[in-house]
Amino acid sequence: MARRPAVDLSTRLGSVALPNPVMTASGTAGHGHELADHLDPASLGAVVVKSLHAEPWDGNPAPRVHATPAGMVNSVGLQGPGVEAWLERDLPPLLATGARVVASIWGRTVDEFARAAELLADAPAEVVAVEVNASCPNLEDRRALFAHSTSATTEVVDAAAAAGRPRWAKLSPNTPELPDVAAAAAAAGAEAVTVANTVLGMVVDVEARRPLLGAQRGGLSGPAIRPVAVRAVFDAHEALGDVPIIGVGGVASAPDALEFLMAGATAVQVGTATFSDPRAPARILRDLGRWCDRRGVSRIDELIGVAHG
Ligand SMILES: Cc1cc2nc3c(=O)[nH]c(=O)nc-3n(C[C@H](O)[C@H](O)[C@H](O)COP(=O)(O)O)c2cc1C
Numbered sequence: 488m489a490r491r492p493a494v495d496l497s498t499r500l501g502s503v504a505l506p507n508p509v510m511t512a513s514g515t516a517g518h519g520h521e522l523a524d525h526l527d528p529a530s531l532g533a534v535v536v537k538s539l540h541a542e543p544w545d546g547n548p549a550p551r552v553h554a555t556p557a558g559m560v561n562s563v564g565l566q567g568p569g570v571e572a573w574l575e576r577d578l579p580p581l582l583a584t585g586a587r588v589v590a591s592i593w594g595r596t597v598d599e600f601a602r603a604a605e606l607l608a609d610a611p612a613e614v615v616a617v618e619v620n621a622s623c624p625n626l627e628d629r630r631a632l633f634a635h636s637t638s639a640t641t642e643v644v645d646a647a648a649a650a651g652r653p654r655w656a657k658l659s660p661n662t663p664e665l666p667d668v669a670a671a672a673a674a675a676g677a678e679a680v681t682v683a684n685t686v687l688g689m690v691v692d693v694e695a696r697r698p699l700l701g702a703q704r705g706g707l708s709g710p711a712i713r714p715v716a717v718r719a720v721f722d723a724h725e726a727l728g729d730v731p732i733i734g735v736g737g738v739a740s741a742p743d744a745l746e747f748l749m750a751g752a753t754a755v756q757v758g759t760a761t762f763s764d765p766r767a768p769a770r771i772l773r774d775l776g777r778w779c780d781r782r783g784v785s786r787i788d789e790l791i792g793v794a795h796g
Contacts, residue, residue: 501678724751
């Protein structure tokens, strides 16, 4: 029988204690309970569900996803059932797996964020945190995503307090202001920042001579963006000091996850890798334990930020 690695993988993000640092990334594992066909959702640190608007939302026209070298572009456009339907229909089967759940919310205005957060106020305690997806378009400022502005980020993190549980702010890698935005999110009460969402991108269909995605523009994810995301985590760690960072962007293996931890992340999320291998988050978790065990690392937390020297 294989020996279990004697490594303490537990970690803490502000007031949220997790058994290990590997989560799913929002929007890449359905509503979460679908994962149970491939892995035990309760074995992960947490399952982060697809971003929820207060109301049902149709998302963007097809096509919405397209494979690119070492990644994919998507313009799913935050399709979802709305918080109430999610609480009633999608959350119970996920909770039945024993998973710790993180509810991601989005809005087009600060009020819409507040409404989504209010609707989560009575959610069960197993919804351990709310991830505020600040990397979505701000209707009141057409040029920008909320997370491209320190003040707009402050406002949406503040609005999410209505959920009455720990808040994490999911940021955009598409701005050089990311460290300042991360600091603003923390000052507004975010207990952790998630770094980062997709990199803005697009693909042209040369035969049709038109943008390939229905929404024209999309977000690039997968291994292609990992160095961008690792650098964003490195920068954010320098700016934030002790504020926990959740690294996300192209994690497909344990060494990928370790890059983020060493750059300063306390935990990681696995997104695009789950599409080609639905077991990816569980495999990465297992291999992280093995990696630490082989190198005599007794607590994974020892590795956080070591690349800063
Ligand atoms: C198809 C798809 C849908 C996504 N939907 C969401 C979403 O609803 N909310 C969110 O915050 N991020 C969403 N993301 C971004 C991911 O959570 C993640 O930040 C990004 O893809 C980078 O990680 P990865 O390279 O591991 O996929 C989505 C990504 C993909 C590919």
